[in-house]
Amino acid sequence: xxxxxxxxxxxxxxxxxxxxxxxxxxxxxxxxxxxxxxxxxxxxxxxxxxxxxxxxxxxxxxxxxxxxxxxxxxxxxxxxxxxxxxxxxxxxxxxxxxxxxxxxxxxxxxxxxxxxxxxxxxxxxxxxxxxxxxxxxxxxxxxxxxxxxxxxxxxxxxxxxxxxxxxxxxxxxxxxxxxxxxxxxxxxxxxxxxxxxxxxxxxxxxxxxxxxxxxxxxxxxxxxxxxxxxxxxxxxxxxxxxxxxxxxxxxxxxxxxxxxxxxxxxxxxxxxxxxxxxxxxxxxxxxxxxxxxxxxxxxxxxxxxxxxxxxxxxxxxxxxxxxxxxxxxxxxxxxxxxxxxxxxxxxxxxxxxxxxxxxxxxxxxxxxxxxxxxxxxxxxxxxxxxxxxxxxxxxxxxxxxxxxxxxx
Amino acid sequence: xxxxxxxxxxxxxxxxxxxxxxxxxxxxxxxxxxxxxxxxxxxxxxxxxxxxxxxxxxxxxxxxxxxxxxxxxxxxxxxxxxxxxxxxxxxxxxxxxxxxxxxxxxxxxxxxxxxxxxxxxxxxxxxxxxxxxxxxxxxxxxxxxxxxxxxxxxxxxxxxxxxxxxxxxxxxxxxxxxxxxxxxxxxxxxxxxxxxxxxxxxxxxxxxxxxxxxxxxxxxxxxxxxxxxxxxxxxxxxxxxxxxxxxxxxxxxxxxxxxxxxxxxxxxxxxxxxxxxxxxxxxxxxxxxxxxxxxxxxxxxxxxxxxxxxxxxxxxxxxxxxxxxxxxxxxxxxxxxxxxxxxxxxxxxxxxxxxxxxxxxxxxxxxxxxxxxxxxxxxxxxxxxxxxxxxxxxxxxxxxxxxxxxxx
Numbered sequence: 130x131x132x133x134x135x136x137x138x139x140x141x142x143x144x145x146x147x148x149x150x151x152x153x154x155x156x157x158x159x160x161x162x163x164x165x166x167x168x169x170x171x172x173x174x175x176x177x178x179x180x181x182x183x184x185x186x187x188x189x190x191x192x193x194x195x196x197x198x199x200x201x202x203x204x205x206x207x208x209x210x211x212x213x214x215x216x217x218x219x220x221x222x223x224x225x226x227x228x229x230x231x232x233x234x235x236x237x238x239x240x241x242x243x244x245x246x247x248x249x250x251x252x253x254x255x256x257x258x259x260x261x262x263x264x265x266x267x268x269x270x271x272x273x274x275x276x277x278x279x280x281x282x283x284x285x286x287x288x289x290x291x292x293x294x295x296x297x298x299x300x301x302x303x304x305x306x307x308x309x310x311x312x313x314x315x316x317x318x319x320x321x322x323x324x325x326x327x328x329x330x331x332x333x334x335x336x337x338x339x340x341x342x343x344x345x346x347x348x349x350x351x352x353x354x355x356x357x358x359x360x361x362x363x364x365x366x367x368x369x370x371x372x373x374x375x376x377x378x379x380x381x382x383x384x385x386x387x388x389x390x391x392x393x394x395x396x397x398x399x400x401x402x403x404x405x406x407x408x409x410x411x412x413x414x415x416x417x418x419x420x421x422x423x424x425x426x427x428x429x430x431x432x433x434x435x436x437x438x439x440x441x442x443x444x445x446x447x448x449x450x451x452x453x454x455x456x457x458x459x460x461x462x463x464x465x466x467x468x469x470x471x472x473x474x475x476x477x478x479x480x481x482x483x484x485x486x487x488x489x490x491x492x493x494x495x496x497x498x499x500x501x502x503x504x505x506x507x508x509x510x511x512x513x514x515x516x517x518x519x520x521x522x523x524x525x526x527x528x529x530x531x532x533x534x535x536x537x
Numbered sequence: 538x539x540x541x542x543x544x545x546x547x548x549x550x551x552x553x554x555x556x557x558x559x560x561x562x563x564x565x566x567x568x569x570x571x572x573x574x575x576x577x578x579x580x581x582x583x584x585x586x587x588x589x590x591x592x593x594x595x596x597x598x599x600x601x602x603x604x605x606x607x608x609x610x611x612x613x614x615x616x617x618x619x620x621x622x623x624x625x626x627x628x629x630x631x632x633x634x635x636x637x638x639x640x641x642x643x644x645x646x647x648x649x650x651x652x653x654x655x656x657x658x659x660x661x662x663x664x665x666x667x668x669x670x671x672x673x674x675x676x677x678x679x680x681x682x683x684x685x686x687x688x689x690x691x692x693x694x695x696x697x698x699x700x701x702x703x704x705x706x707x708x709x710x711x712x713x714x715x716x717x718x719x720x721x722x723x724x725x726x727x728x729x730x731x732x733x734x735x736x737x738x739x740x741x742x743x744x745x746x747x748x749x750x751x752x753x754x755x756x757x758x759x760x761x762x763x764x765x766x767x768x769x770x771x772x773x774x775x776x777x778x779x780x781x782x783x784x785x786x787x788x789x790x791x792x793x794x795x796x797x798x799x800x801x802x803x804x805x806x807x808x809x810x811x812x813x814x815x816x817x818x819x820x821x822x823x824x825x826x827x828x829x830x831x832x833x834x835x836x837x838x839x840x841x842x843x844x845x846x847x848x849x850x851x852x853x854x855x856x857x858x859x860x861x862x863x864x865x866x867x868x869x870x871x872x873x874x875x876x877x878x879x880x881x882x883x884x885x886x887x888x889x890x891x892x893x894x895x896x897x898x899x900x901x902x903x904x905x906x907x908x909x910x911x912x913x914x915x916x917x918x919x920x921x922x923x924x925x926x927x928x929x930x931x932x933x934x935x936x937x938x939x940x941x942x943x944x945x
Binding site: 320321322323324327339341343353354355356357358359360361362365367368370371372374375378381382386387388389390391392393394395396397399400401402403404405406409412414416482483484485504507509 | 728729730731732735747749751761762763764765766767768769770773775776778779780782783786789790794795796797798799800801802803804805807808809810811812813814820822824890891892893912915917
């Protein structure tokens, strides 16, 4: 185990999270903003002071490397994204960068130079909070970002992506990134759920990131007078939607974890107290780590919607507008992280991620693993986002031990 | 039966409904507006040309009377309201005035002077469409309108009720209305529902106007990440609401007609696709002709909401903000209308009204009855509001026959 204290962790997170576009509670650090430039440059200085070689790529991903003594061409990397959502917390993304730093610094202090190279990656962007584009950092790292996709987009103030990038001192990649070649990647991140907290566990070893399908469902019945239309003559879309929701949720609970399904958005027309509602549009978000299980459930749900609508003589349209496959983590990396948790007597569990992360871009291309630390009440994307430093410490110990196994 | 043709009915309705604040489809005739003044004055002229004695009361209700030959002090009245909603149809309210006119005119032409007095009432206001106050006409007729309730209200353009009233040439009543004394009142109105059409009937004999309760329900659970929060850890208010809706509607259908219950308004917070919804506010509108049945159902629903919320650890608040009792029509008048329908071989049914009408102000004070004619598809408060003139004719024949029984 490396030497690290909760105090050091809090200090490191307070320092990085204080670099924000806005004052007050929470952190706002949008891609290519003033605070974003300051954060990447400050990290560069910090890493260099610890004896690491630093380099930006064309778009602004920052890499800090300690060369290996025996096979320096073998790269073991760790990190996460430096951008935040608007009024985000102090942990999402940036904890993965600082954990990589503290783990690698701790390893070097205790065990000296690694045999293979160790690398911290501070990715330019993941959230899509300033511009409508996500994973800009990791997608450029692996040369799968298409400049055309961002060439016409602007932020909420009308500033174009390209102008913001140039203003920050960066540009599109002219040739494929040399950093795409690496031999392992481990990302530490807050869980952003309440599973670890509810189960009183400190470390989550991620085995997969869920696939997700998102739907927009429209039901069109008949708006009628709420007093004069007998129940039997109604084509009530809120009733129809409610029957669908109850049945879909009951079925999801029957199938069980890790399947989740959410009806987060409901818009009723005309939405007045004394009119039987004639139109409703609602969303479905469904996620599972297994592609077949997700597909099977989706088919069931689609059939169930159609069935309920037809019985009532209601028109239904079902639009699937997001269909992302599940991404499994690398088995060997999972086993390594699990083993070090056992070795160190950390309370851990192998679990899935219900949210997307940079690791989903890495995993199909590089052996990749993820370590979760608990999120108090599952709160994230919010200034209240919190994990106790003593709990983060266990995650960093697991990360350091895994990197040691991989690089020493 | 009186002599009347569908052509005469269409002509009469086209004439009155053309007096509108706005051009184009539908009729807009708001209380004390220019077209409202024109309509009441035009009706006054029309009634006078038919030999009736006319008089406005202080607030602008118009009365047209044919004196009875034997007991002129006994008044048999019929009519409805002259105001419309914004962009309303050509029938709601005004059909009741024109039907009274056509029926009484037809009776006099065929049977001469009645023994008792016959009176048409063109009520100033019922809809509450210009100012937030309903039944201004009938409430003044019965001296139950409190000037204080309208002294501070304004229309959407900021014009005060009092100024609008003065501008139209009317004022508050200084003494109790002499018109409140009458011996029977029969109102003909469109059904504003689809019961008669669905059942292929031409006349509805109203036995009661429903009582109604309106609720605002708030559920407060916990907003959570839609991906990272397992189903078992959720306090999902949309799920909770859906279970309530399904159970309440199933129970209402079990209890059966005339109970209706509507969930017309649903507002979810934060209402985004990838967040388990943490708050929802929704409306309940429930109606029944029997006070005890309505109260019992309301108790069941309130208990059911609390039960569903408690099971899920969700906070619920239940606000009852409207609680109007049912209003029965007069048994003798119901029997008279039923009898004349039988005598004339009209296809009729005794039914309740699911909507409010001026008759609910009359019925507790004067023997009152209502006659419904079919509304095509139940559409009302809409330029598409329609009833075939051949169907209206049957309603007017029923009205005329009932008035004959009462006044001759």
